[in-house]
Amino acid sequence: MYSTRHRTVTTSLLLALVVLLTGVFSLAVGTVPIPPIEVIRWIGGAAISEEHRTILASLRLPRTLLAIIVGGGLSVAGAVFQALLRNPLAEPFILGVSSGGTLGAIIAISFGIGLTFVTIPTASFVGSLGVMILVYAIASRYGRIDPTTLLLAGVIIGAFFNALILTLAAIFHTRIHNAFLWLMGNLGSADIRTLSVVAPVVVVVSAIFFAMSRYFNLIATGEETAAQLGVNVELLKRGAYVLASLLTGVVVSVSGVIGFVGLIVPHACRIVVGADHRQLLPASFFTGAAFLTLVDVASRTVISPSEIPVGAVTAVVGVPVFVWLLRRET
Numbered sequence: 122m123y124s125t126r127h128r129t130v131t132t133s134l135l136l137a138l139v140v141l142l143t144g145v146f147s148l149a150v151g152t153v154p155i156p157p158i159e160v161i162r163w164i165g166g167a168a169i170s171e172e173h174r175t176i177l178a179s180l181r182l183p184r185t186l187l188a189i190i191v192g193g194g195l196s197v198a199g200a201v202f203q204a205l206l207r208n209p210l211a212e213p214f215i216l217g218v219s220s221g222g223t224l225g226a227i228i229a230i231s232f233g234i235g236l237t238f239v240t241i242p243t244a245s246f247v248g249s250l251g252v253m254i255l256v257y258a259i260a261s262r263y264g265r266i267d268p269t270t271l272l273l274a275g276v277i278i279g280a281f282f283n284a285l286i287l288t289l290a291a292i293f294h295t296r297i298h299n300a301f302l303w304l305m306g307n308l309g310s311a312d313i314r315t316l317s318v319v320a321p322v323v324v325v326v327s328a329i330f331f332a333m334s335r336y337f338n339l340i341a342t343g344e345e346t347a348a349q350l351g352v353n354v355e356l357l358k359r360g361a362y363v364l365a366s367l368l369t370g371v372v373v374s375v376s377g378v379i380g381f382v383g384l385i386v387p388h389a390c391r392i393v394v395g396a397d398h399r400q401l402l403p404a405s406f407f408t409g410a411a412f413l414t415l416v417d418v419a420s421r422t423v424i425s426p427s428e429i430p431v432g433a434v435t436a437v438v439g440v441p442v443f444v445w446l447l448r449r450e451t
Contacts (some may be wrong), residue, residue: 136404145164148160183313192382195369196383196410198239211268218279219279222246224289225370307428311375330361336396340357340358381440382439384443
């Protein structure tokens with residue numbers, strides 16, 4: 122017990138340091154480069170030039186913090202879905218949850234339903250939850266969930282919702298013209314209000330999942346074994362699905378569809394730290410945070426001053442990994 126806890130704390134602290142370093146790197150890199158030492162001095166409260174202070178405080182810091190929160194949230198959600206389905210191919214994007222969240226937000230934007238920084242995340246959450254309920258209903262047989270059916274249902278429902286998104290985009294193109302970058306994954310809309318909505322949800326839900334790590338380990342040994350050890354498997358699965366949908370819906374509502382983060386990161390962490398969710402979930406959060414921060418840096422610097430959508434960059438990395446995992450599992 123102590124050994125596992127010690128390894129978890131040590132690994133988390135090391136990965137938190139990596140997140141801090143990638144955060145400083147993200148703040149320093151851009152169209153206007155800022156020396157890392159100046160970034161560190163600014164973080165420490167020292168005076169810097171007004172131009173650099175404005176760039177850091179108004180543009181790069183909110184965006185970097187959002188990348189950390191979104192990357193960590195998507196990675197934890199992916200790890201949870203993989204634990205519940207006992208399948209490393211499961212993640213919010215593949216299961217259609219991201220598409221549901223996007224559709225909910227697009228409906229709110231298209232029909233002008235209270236366009237506030239609170240309403241759109243709420244609509245996105247409802248969309249994500251709706252997809253999960255639909256997929257869950259399709260995959261449910263006699264009160265039990267078939268993991269393979271759930272995965273396939275998520276792919277089909279996700280494709281259908283993506284078609285609806287494109288249809289709404291075509292019909293209401295004048296109203297949602299500025300949302301197209303968001304549809305492809307974009308962190309450029311980061312601000313304090315955005316962070317005030319997303320950060321508490323991601324932190325609280327992730328903490329709940331960390332507390333549930335032991336139950337995820339028991340499910341990994343088999344549902345019958347977990348039930349014999351006193352775990353209410355179906356209740357746990359339903360609760361975790363709802364929380365993972367909440368987490369995904371809120372994240373997607375401010376970042377758009379950023380696929381494959383929840384697939385790549387948990388699998389990489391599983392290779393390094395093992396399958397024990399007491400270590401895997403915190404490692405996934407911090408690794409996902411660092412990964413998406415670096416991806417965001419690439420997206421806004423490779424063809425600067427223009428940007429590549431963050432979702433496009435993660436897809437370029439994620440599709441080959443997904444194909445490799447698919448061949449490895451079949």
